[in-house]
Amino acid sequence: MAELSLTVDVHWTSPYALSAFVGLKEKGLAFDVEPVALQRKEHHRADYLASSLTGRVPRLRHGDFHLSESSAIDEYLEEAFPPPGYPALFPSDLRERARARQLMAWVRSDLMPIREERSTYTLFYERTSKPLSARAEAAAARVLAVADALLASGRTTLFGAFCIADVDFALMLQRLLWNGYPAPPKVKAFADAQWARPSVRAWIEQKRPVYEPY
Ligand SMILES: N[C@@H](CCC(=O)N[C@@H](CS)C(=O)NCC(=O)O)C(=O)O
Numbered sequence: 036m037a038e039l040s041l042t043v044d045v046h047w048t049s050p051y052a053l054s055a056f057v058g059l060k061e062k063g064l065a066f067d068v069e070p071v072a073l074q075r076k077e078h079h080r081a082d083y084l085a086s087s088l089t090g091r092v093p094r095l096r097h098g099d100f101h102l103s104e105s106s107a108i109d110e111y112l113e114e115a116f117p118p119p120g121y122p123a124l125f126p127s128d129l130r131e132r133a134r135a136r137q138l139m140a141w142v143r144s145d146l147m148p149i150r151e152e153r154s155t156y157t158l159f160y161e162r163t164s165k166p167l168s169a170r171a172e173a174a175a176a177r178v179l180a181v182a183d184a185l186l187a188s189g190r191t192t193l194f195g196a197f198c199i200a201d202v203d204f205a206l207m208l209q210r211l212l213w214n215g216y217p218a219p220p221k222v223k224a225f226a227d228a229q230w231a232r233p234s235v236r237a238w239i240e241q242k243r244p245v246y247e248p249y
Contacts, residue, residue: 039066042087042094044073047241048155050206051105051143052093057202058109060234062121074249106139109199124199134185135193135200142207146174153210159239160246162214175211182208182222189221191228205229 041059043052047070059066071077071092078090086101087094094101095108097115102108113124126132148171157163167175182204185193192201208226212218218226229235 037065037067038098039064040069040096041066042069042071042083042092042096044092045070045244046073046159046246047238047243048159049092050155050203051091053155053206053235053238054105054139054199054203055093055095055108055112056238057232057234058112058124058199060237061124061197061199061232062112062116064112064116064121072247074247106136106143109139123196126194126196126198128194131194131198135198138181138185138193138200138204142203146178146207149174149178149207149210153214155206155210156246158206158209158213159243164215167216175216178207178211179218179222182225183219186221186225191225193225197232201225201229202232202235205235 039059041052041055043049043056047053056068071083073092077083078087078092083094084090086096087103088101089103091103093105093108094103095111097111102111109124118127126135148168152165152167152171153163192198193204205226208218208222209230212223212226230239
């Protein structure tokens with residue numbers, strides 16, 4: 036058994052599991068993956084609940100320590116496997132690190148209309164052309180305005196070097212772009228560059244079972 040393992044959803048659609056998976060890959064760490072079938076409530080088993088506390092995916096195991104909440108996992112990985120010995124997941128500059136955490140919290144706690152109407156099912160199983168509601172349009176406009184404010188032309192990372200917030204923010208953008216939403220070239224270039232990272236491709240290219248809704 037590997038020292039590290041990550042529990043993900045069996046469909047490989049969880050954006051939170053994606054973030055933790057990419058964090059482990061970017062650190063260059065060897066880890067096992069344990070898929071659980073959420074639609075069969077496997078995460079409601081007593082042993083899973085006892086170790087995850089929250090009963091959600093992702094769940095990291097490092098030796099005998101378990102941790103849930105994707106941003107906590109990313110931060111734990113950064114501190115347990117710190118730069119310069121391992122590649123950084125967060126900016127070294129205090130304010131850029133704060134901005135990265137701001138974005139990570141934002142895409143997890145806000146923008147619900149986009150998360151609902153452009154679920155990750157549309158990224159990893161089947162696109163949609165269903166029009167966005169007015170609420171989702173307003174959220175999309177806010178996401179694109181933030182991207183425009185933060186992205187320098189010709190730069191494919193938010194802060195000049197990769198950080199995990201790049202992937203989290205790119206995923207929010209891809210919910211829109213992948214389903215045909217128009218975006219300025221610099222925003223598309225950023226989202227596509229993040230989508231092309233080997234760590235992200237490793238997630239995208241997983242063999243997925245036929246989707247079972249839950
Ligand atoms: N804030 C959590 C969210 C985790 C989460 O909501 N995971 C979903 C999958 S995307 C889950 O486990 N759903 C199963 C359930 O709630 O029963 C994180 O960032 O890890």
